[in-house]
Amino acid sequence: xxxxxxxxxxxxxxxxxxxxxxxxxxxxxxxxxxxxxxxxxxxxxxxxxxxxxxxxxxxxxxxxxxxxxxxxxxxxxxxxxxxxxxxxxxxxxxxxxxxxxxxxxxxxxxxxxxxxxxxxxxxxxxxxxxxxxxxxxxxxxxxxxxxxxxxxxxxxxxxxxxxxxxxxxxxxxxxxxxxxxxxxxxxxxxxxx
Numbered sequence: 001x002x003x004x005x006x007x008x009x010x011x012x013x014x015x016x017x018x019x020x021x022x023x024x025x026x027x028x029x030x031x032x033x034x035x036x037x038x039x040x041x042x043x044x045x046x047x048x049x050x051x052x053x054x055x056x057x058x059x060x061x062x063x064x065x066x067x068x069x070x071x072x073x074x075x076x077x078x079x080x081x082x083x084x085x086x087x088x089x090x091x092x093x094x095x096x097x098x099x100x101x102x103x104x105x106x107x108x109x110x111x112x113x114x115x116x117x118x119x120x121x122x123x124x125x126x127x128x129x130x131x132x133x134x135x136x137x138x139x140x141x142x143x144x145x146x147x148x149x150x151x152x153x154x155x156x157x158x159x160x161x162x163x164x165x166x167x168x169x170x171x172x173x174x175x176x177x178x179x180x181x182x183x184x185x186x187x188x189x190x191x192x193x
Contacts, residue, residue, distance in 0.1 A: 040087055
């Protein structure tokens with residue numbers, strides 16, 4: 001059924017238009033409601049939700065209704081929104097949140113923890129960018145040594161350079177990294193040592 005057909009029916013007989021919409025979409029609406037609420041609502045609650053959907057639909061379907069296409073998508077949106085509203089209402093009434101969820105909620109970090117974590121993540125990204133600016137093989141040496149905890153022998157095998165070269169390059173790269181970080185006001189030289 002299209003918006004134009006509904007508009008024509010509404011102009012001739014609003015009751016017939018409502019009956020036609022109800023007959024056309026009742027099963028469709030009930031299926032949507034049933035799929036959304038079957039685990040949470042009694043049959044009476046689902047029927048009430050279907051009635052609310054058609055009530056809202058009929059309020060919108062007056063002579064000023066200007067929808068031209070197929071009404072199925074329009075009905076679908078109204079039905080899903082009403083079913084979700086009913087679910088929320090029933091959840092609040094029946095207190096469907098499990099006791100475990102309450103304990104988990106109390107263990108959630110505070111806003112300050114979230115802000116600190118966000119800042120820490122941003123600093124990590126900046127540090128990684130600075131490490132990449134060191135170039136190869138220095139950036140790989142720093143990442144393997146300080147992020148992955150590899151020793152000089154493991155790094156030397158991975159990068160095909162001698163362990164002594166790894167140690168020397170690591171020392172130089174770390175000094176350059178400290179300088180880059182202090183120049184960008186990430187950390188002062190004293191704290192980073």
